[in-house]
Amino acid sequence: xxxxxxxxxxxxxxxxxxxxxxxxxxxxxxxxxxxxxxxxxxxxxxxxxxxxxxxxxxxxxxxxxxxxxxxxxxxxxxxxxxxxxxxxxxxxxxxxxxxxxxxxxxxxxxxxxxxxxxxxxxxxxxxxxxxxxxxxxxxxxxxxxxxxxxxxxxxxxxxxxxxxxxxxxxxxxxxxxxxxxxxxxxxxxxxxxxxxxxxxxxxxxxxxxxxxxxxxxxxxxxxxxxxxxxxxxxxxxxxxxxxxxxxxxxxxxxxxxxxxxxxxxxxxxxxxxxxxxxxxxxxxxxxxxxxxxxxxxxxxxxxxxxxxxxxxxxxxxxxxxxxxxxxxxxxxxxxxxxxxxxxxxxxxxxxxxxxxxxxxxxxxxxxxxxxxx
Amino acid sequence: xxxxxxxxxxxxxxxxxxxxxxxxxxxxxxxxxxxxxxxxxxxxxxxxxxxxxxxxxxxxxxxxxxxxxxxxxxxxxxxxxxxxxxxxxxxxxxxxxxxxxxxxxxxxxxxxxxxxxxxxxxxxxxxxxxxxxxxxxxxxxxxxxxxxxxxxxxxxxxxxxxxxxxxxxxxxxxxxxxxxxxxxxxxxxxxxxxxxxxxxxxxxxxxxxxxxxxxxxxxxxxxxxxxxxxxxxxxxxxxxxxxxxxxxxxxxxxxxxxxxxxxxxxxxxxxxxxxxxxxxxxxxxxxxxxxxxxxxxxxxxxxxxxxxxxxxxxxxxxxxxxxxxxxxxxxxxxxxxxxxxxxxxxxxxxxxxxxxxxxxxxxxxxxxxxxxx
Numbered sequence: 001x002x003x004x005x006x007x008x009x010x011x012x013x014x015x016x017x018x019x020x021x022x023x024x025x026x027x028x029x030x031x032x033x034x035x036x037x038x039x040x041x042x043x044x045x046x047x048x049x050x051x052x053x054x055x056x057x058x059x060x061x062x063x064x065x066x067x068x069x070x071x072x073x074x075x076x077x078x079x080x081x082x083x084x085x086x087x088x089x090x091x092x093x094x095x096x097x098x099x100x101x102x103x104x105x106x107x108x109x110x111x112x113x114x115x116x117x118x119x120x121x122x123x124x125x126x127x128x129x130x131x132x133x134x135x136x137x138x139x140x141x142x143x144x145x146x147x148x149x150x151x152x153x154x155x156x157x158x159x160x161x162x163x164x165x166x167x168x169x170x171x172x173x174x175x176x177x178x179x180x181x182x183x184x185x186x187x188x189x190x191x192x193x194x195x196x197x198x199x200x201x202x203x204x205x206x207x208x209x210x211x212x213x214x215x216x217x218x219x220x221x222x223x224x225x226x227x228x229x230x231x232x233x234x235x236x237x238x239x240x241x242x243x244x245x246x247x248x249x250x251x252x253x254x255x256x257x258x259x260x261x262x263x264x265x266x267x268x269x270x271x272x273x274x275x276x277x278x279x280x281x282x283x284x285x286x287x288x289x290x291x292x293x294x295x296x297x298x299x300x301x302x303x304x305x306x307x308x309x310x311x312x313x314x315x316x317x318x319x320x321x322x323x324x325x326x327x328x329x330x331x332x333x334x335x336x337x338x339x340x341x342x343x344x345x346x347x348x349x350x351x352x353x354x355x356x357x358x359x360x361x362x363x364x365x366x367x368x369x370x371x372x373x
Numbered sequence: 374x375x376x377x378x379x380x381x382x383x384x385x386x387x388x389x390x391x392x393x394x395x396x397x398x399x400x401x402x403x404x405x406x407x408x409x410x411x412x413x414x415x416x417x418x419x420x421x422x423x424x425x426x427x428x429x430x431x432x433x434x435x436x437x438x439x440x441x442x443x444x445x446x447x448x449x450x451x452x453x454x455x456x457x458x459x460x461x462x463x464x465x466x467x468x469x470x471x472x473x474x475x476x477x478x479x480x481x482x483x484x485x486x487x488x489x490x491x492x493x494x495x496x497x498x499x500x501x502x503x504x505x506x507x508x509x510x511x512x513x514x515x516x517x518x519x520x521x522x523x524x525x526x527x528x529x530x531x532x533x534x535x536x537x538x539x540x541x542x543x544x545x546x547x548x549x550x551x552x553x554x555x556x557x558x559x560x561x562x563x564x565x566x567x568x569x570x571x572x573x574x575x576x577x578x579x580x581x582x583x584x585x586x587x588x589x590x591x592x593x594x595x596x597x598x599x600x601x602x603x604x605x606x607x608x609x610x611x612x613x614x615x616x617x618x619x620x621x622x623x624x625x626x627x628x629x630x631x632x633x634x635x636x637x638x639x640x641x642x643x644x645x646x647x648x649x650x651x652x653x654x655x656x657x658x659x660x661x662x663x664x665x666x667x668x669x670x671x672x673x674x675x676x677x678x679x680x681x682x683x684x685x686x687x688x689x690x691x692x693x694x695x696x697x698x699x700x701x702x703x704x705x706x707x708x709x710x711x712x713x714x715x716x717x718x719x720x721x722x723x724x725x726x727x728x729x730x731x732x733x734x735x736x737x738x739x740x741x742x743x744x745x746x
Contacts (some may be wrong), residue, residue, distance in 0.1 A: 026703070313733060326744050328718040330399070330733050333594055333726035337707075339719075345701040346714060353706035360686060361427050372701050 007059035008139050009073065010115050014103040015050055017067040017075060017121035018093055020359040023287040026345035027322055035121035037075055039285050040294060041306065046122045048078050053128055054119060057135055059344070064088060064107065066099040085239070092252050096259040097227060098251075100209075101220050105235035108213035115142045118212040118259075123284050124294065130280030134174070134211035137276045138210035140174035146274040147211040147219060147267045152282040153202025157193035160286055161357070162186055162205040162260075164275050172274065181268040181275050184260065203275060206282050209264060216263060219272065223262040227255045278317055288338040289354035303331070307341075320352060331337070345372045380432035381512050383461060383488050385478040388423055390448060390494035390644055391466055392441040395734040396660040396727065399718035400695055403746055404726035409447050412658050414679060415666060419495045419658070421451050423537070426501055427492060437480065438459060438494070439472040464624050469632040471624075473582075474593050478608035481586035488515045490583040491632075496657050497667065503653030510649045511583035513547035519647040520553070520584040520592060520640045524576025525655040530566035533659055533728070535578040535633075536560055537648050545647070554641040554648050557633060576648060579655050582637060589636060592645065596635040601626045661711040662727035665693040676704070680714075691725060718745045 018165045021027075021034025028034045035047040040051055052064050060081045066088040067075050076082060088103055100118045107114045125131050134150045139146035153162040167180035184205060186198060196202035209216070216367060221228030230250045267273035283290055295304030305312050305324035313330045314321075315342055319337035321329055329341060338354065341349040349357065394400075394407025397695040401407045415422055416632060427436050433454045439461040457551070461476055473491045480487045490508060491670060498504050507523050514521035524537040524579050528611060540553035561569060570574035594601035603623045610619045640646035656663055668677030678685050680696035686703045687694075694702055694709035711727065713720040722730065737746055 021417075026701075050526055179526060315732065315738060316728065327716075328399075328737075328742070330718065330720045330722075330724035332720070332729050334433060334721055334723060335709075337721060339721055341719060343700075345703065346719070347703045347705070349703075350706035350707060350714055356688065356705050359688065360705060363686060369701070 007057060007062065008115075008136065010111070010113050011058050011062065011139055012107050012111075012114050012116045013054040013058040013063045014100055014107075014116050014118045014119065015047070015054070015063060015065045015121045015285070016096055016099040016103075016118060016254045017047055017065055017071065018096075018099055019120075019122065021122060021286075024081070024285075024291075025361045025364075026342045026372065027324070027340050027355055028346050030370075031070065032287070033071065033122075036071070036078070039291055039306070040124055045078055046124065047075065049120050049124070050119060051079050051081075053125060053131060055127070055130055058117075062245070064101050064103050066090065067094060067121075073314060082142045087154050091247055093256075094251065095256045096252050097224065097262040098231065098254045099194070099259045100259050101217065101227065101262075102234055104211075104213040104216050105231040106238045108217065109235045109238070114213045115139055115184065115210065116213050116216070117142075120284070123279055123282065125282050127280035130278060132204075133197075134276050134278035135210065137175040137177060138195070138208075139349070141274045141276060142210045142212055142215070143170055144172045146172070146213060147180075147209060147263065147272055148175075149264060149273060149275045150206050150208040150210070150278045151275045152206045153210055153277055153279045154197050154202065154204055155281075157190060157197045159187055159190055159193050160290070161284065163188065163196055163202045163223070164205050165225050166201050166203060166275055170274055170361055176343065177275075177277055178274050179277065180271065181273045182266050184268060203277055204282065205260075206278065207260075210257065215272075217262050219267050220259075222258065227257075227262070228372070230254050251293070271350060287354035287357060288320055288322075288340070288349070289351035291322070292336075292351050295320065374545065379561050380430060380435065380637070381488075381509065383484070383486050384435065384512055385480050385484075385487050386427040386430050386431040386494075387470040387473055387480075387491045388427070388437045388438045388494045389491060390420055390438055390444065390470055390474075391463070391469075391472055392493075392495065393657075394495060395731045397658075397664075397716045398730055398734045398737075399720055399745065400697070402547070402594055402714050403743075404443065404445065406495075407623045407658070409444070409451070412664055412679070413497055417546060418451055419497065420448065422497070423492060423494050424454075426498060426504060429501070430505055431490075434459070437476050439463065439476050440494075441466060452478075464620055466623065466629075467627050468629045470630045470635040471594060471604065471627045473632050474590065474600065474604045475607055477584075477586040477589050478526065478604040479611045481590065482608045482611070485587070487586045488512055488583065489586050489589070490515075490581065493657070496579070496655065498653055498655050500653035503651060507649050507651035507653065508583065510548040510550060513583055514545055514647045515583045515588070517548070518585070518588060519545070520582060520588060520636065520645055521548075521551075521647060522637060522648045523579050523581040523646045523651045525579045526650055526652045527570050527575065527577055528633050528654075530563060530570045531577070532563055532566050533562055533663070534657065536566075536569055536575045537578050538574060539648055539650070540572050542649055543709065546696055550650055551647050552650065553644065554646045557638050557641060575657065576638065576650055578633075579651065580633075580657070582632065588645075592636050592640050593632075596639050597628055597630065600630075600635070603627050608615045630713050632728070660727035660730060661695075661713070661722070662724035664695070665709075665724050668693065715724075 138148035165182040296302035304320040309326040310323035317331035322340045324342045336351040437459045502578035511521035538555040677693040682699040683696035690704035709724040
């Protein structure tokens with residue numbers, strides 16, 4: 001191992017692998033969530049990409065995956081190195097506060113000095129070295145007692161991400177780029193996003209948080225004391241034979257809330273959150289427009305084609321085709337088109353409408369069409 | 374039967390059912406040509422619609438269908454009333470001169486005074502009474518020794534049809550609207566089509582020709598004497614046991630040429646062709662734009678949905694969806710879209726590109742993809 005690949009001491013990676021990715025329907029489904037797809041053309045799933053990115057940082061034996069019981073087999077098949085103590089199964093989805101909080105509580109019980117970093121299972125980062133540099137600084141921030149967030153230097157005025165409004169530089173050993181946080185801000189409109197980009201004071205919120213487990217849980221407990229109590233109760237018995245019985249009783253009662261609201265925003269308001277600006281590439285691949293962009297390298301004239309057996313005959317067409325069927329797909333004169341061809345559902349839209357895909361999923365839920373969700 | 378439904382004496386309808394309809398791929402295929410589809414939402418195929426339209430004109434026992442051997446079973450299934458002497462099977466496609474000429478030659482041998490009218494198997498006409506009025510006049514024209522064409526009064530400056538340039542009124546008993554023909558003209562550009570519409574002197578060429586069989590064959594023989602000789606040889610033996618052997622020998626040698634070039638245009642040039650203007654609705658449903666228009670009633674805001682088991686969830690979308698699979702098809706924010714969903718091929722284009730579908734078929738032919746043609 002080169003010095004760059006030595007795992008950091010006391011550090012544990014946590015991968016919450018929970019979200020379905022509704023805006024990627026009909027590709028993403030309840031039984032085939034976004035993290036189980038290859039959306040980059042890497043030849044492997046986003047989950048596996050995430051794992052491979054984290055192994056040099058924490059070591060394969062120090063990566064914990066939190067996922068739904070229904071996805072256990074798929075996750076284990078993707079990550080054969082994943083050891084049993086490192087897989088945490090949710091009996092039902094409870095959002096990121098419970099998922100990351102449970103991992104933190106379990107790991108804290110096993111090691112009172114553990115620092116954890118949570119990294120989504122379904123984001124794309126290609127600059128592994130840049131990512132590692134930022135994680136190293138974030139760990140230094142965490143060791144100083146803060147909660148660290150990694151923000152991404154925006155490359156364009158994107159409206160699809162939340163932003164972090166940065167404050168002043170903070171003097172922390174081994175974290176030269178650390179800055180304080182003024183606030184977290186929700187997805188902006190385009191003009192606002194342009195202003196953010198121009199100001200240089202805003203970073204994309206990449207949803208990556210690094211913290212001592214005890215600090216994170218203490219912060220969480222102030223916003224959600226009952227949630228913390230439940231997580232602590234679970235952690236107490238996690239490595240014992242009564243785990244399942246306690247999970248079945250406690251987990252369903254837990255609050256369903258994103259960690260942004262229970263940890264990141266309150267910590268920012270109290271001056272306990274520090275951001276490390278990352279200058280690596282990052283994308284949450286949240287919709288089909290992201291996928292098209294990811295594959296086109298920013299060129300408008302491209303047609304991205306995903307799918308092992310994709311057979312596409314295109315004439316004067318741009319956008320993205322995702323094929324799961326092996327059918328011949330012919331496009332003629334359609335621009336910025338999105339075609340997602342699956343065995344039981346077909347989506348035809350445009351990249352400009354990519355965010356509206358979720359509304360279809362909502363309509364299908366309302367009409368009870370769970371067979372295609 | 375009302376007086377309007379009494380079949381005309383000596384009249385025989387001929388339905389050439391040959392064309393695949395390449396611009397309707399992947400709906401139309403070699404083994405599922407256009408005339409075997411329901412493109413109108415009538416609940417039955419275009420062929421059956423055509424048959425039903427002709428029965429009151431010639432009687433069910435006086436309609437002859439010329440089709441490929443491969444389509445025999447499908448045609449007979451659609452037309453159980455079709456009697457054996459009235460089905461003419463081609464061993465390979467030979468275009469309309471051979472198809473209609475053979476029908477004319479067979480019928481002439483059976484009845485020297487027969488008048489025939491040829492009507493495509495895959496056109497749409499809904500105004501049955503208007504159609505019958507025009508056919509009645511065309512039969513009067515044919516009985517006067519001319520070849521009659523039925524032209525359609527244009528309702529808009531269409532570039533997708535050929536036109537008939539009309540001349541002066543001609544005095545023929547029982548054909549008060551008959552006019553002479555200056556010329557047949559090919560599909561025009563849009564400006565020319567607008568000028569045609571404004572002038573009032575141009576009709577759409579509906580490809581409907583009515584003539585005494587002997588007159589038609591005499592005309593054809595002047596342009597293509599060898600073709601006439603072949604057709605006559607076939608007709609001589611048609612109702613005998615040696616038919617198949619003679620077909621196998623003679624048919625492959627016949628010229629492959631449209632009747633427009635062998636009969637209609639030469640007859641027009643010689644003053645033997647007379648046009649009866651029809652003021653009924655007519656469409657050759659030549660491409661998906663035609664289908665969209667047919668179903669929208671001219672409104673731009675509509676989404677036409679065809680297919681028995683079509684399940685479409687559309688949001689702010691217009692155009693046409695044709696579904697053969699029963700898959701859920703979701704459209705979001707796509708306008709004038711054409712989606713044709715078949716088990717082995719999917720087409721996504723726009724109504725503006727409808728004419729270019731044929732180029733896909735050509736590309737597939739070149740690359741030997743007969744499995745989807």
